[in-house]
Amino acid sequence: MEHSWEVATIAHALGTIRNRCFDGTLDVNAVVVAALYHDCGEVITGDMPSPIKYHSPEITRAYKAVEKQAEHELLSLLPDALQQDFRGVLLHDEIPAEHLQIIKAADTLCAYIKCxxxxxxxxxxxxxxxxxxxxxxxxxDLPEVHYFLETFVPSYGLTLDELLK
Structure with a gap:
């Protein structure tokens, strides 16, 4: 869950950067909520390392089908009264492409920061x-990603003392 929180906070920053610095009109709150749930299918599938997941088009297609099924399985586990409210965050097919793009960028930034x-x-x-x-x-092709790389990523390598100077 820590990873999802990290992705959500970076997605929040990216959305805010887009809206404030690049005249965007993104619903940042919707992006953040979807980011919190972006890997929930892994409860069923487990975490597949990216080099394997994207090794070939066939593996990628197969894994995406498994992920989609897992999302639907999770949704079906919720009480009927809650399913409609969770569809838009659990089912990637129902998340706007613009939101998914920000979430993917945030997820990739998290991987870069970790590496x-x-x-x-x-x-x-x-x-x-x-x-x-x-x-x-x-x-x-997102100016907010390049802005984040230039403005914020360098500080991830600093100690607390260096940050506070």
């Missing part, structure tokens, strides 16, 4: 992943 912190801590195993994830981020 970066591992490399900074001396864990060279994350070096290639850091480069790969950074390249994915640079392909996002």
């Amino acid at each position: 970066r912190s591992e490399v900074m801590a001396g864990n060279a195993e994350f070096s290639q992943a850091e480069k790969d994830v950074k390249a994915r981020l640079e392909r996002f």
Whole structure:
């Protein structure tokens, strides 16, 4: 759940940056709520590492079908009175594409921040992943992602003393 909170907070920042700095009209609160639930299907499927999930188009398609089924299974577990309220956050097909794009960007930023912190801590195993994830981020056609990378990511590597100077 910690990961979902991190994605939600970064999605909140990205949405706010879009609205304040790039004349966006995004419903930031809706994005944040959807981000909180973005990986809930993993309760059923487990977490599939990205290099495996995206290894081939066939694996990606198959896994997305499993994820979709898991989302529907979770929704069906809720009382009938609550299902309509949760459809728009549990079922990715019902989340606006613009919101999914922000959530995906936030999720990718979280991966980059994690890789970066591992490399900074001396864990060279994350070096290639850091480069790969950074390249994915640079392909996002979202100015708010580049703004976040330039403005906020450097501070993730600072100590508390360095931040407060």
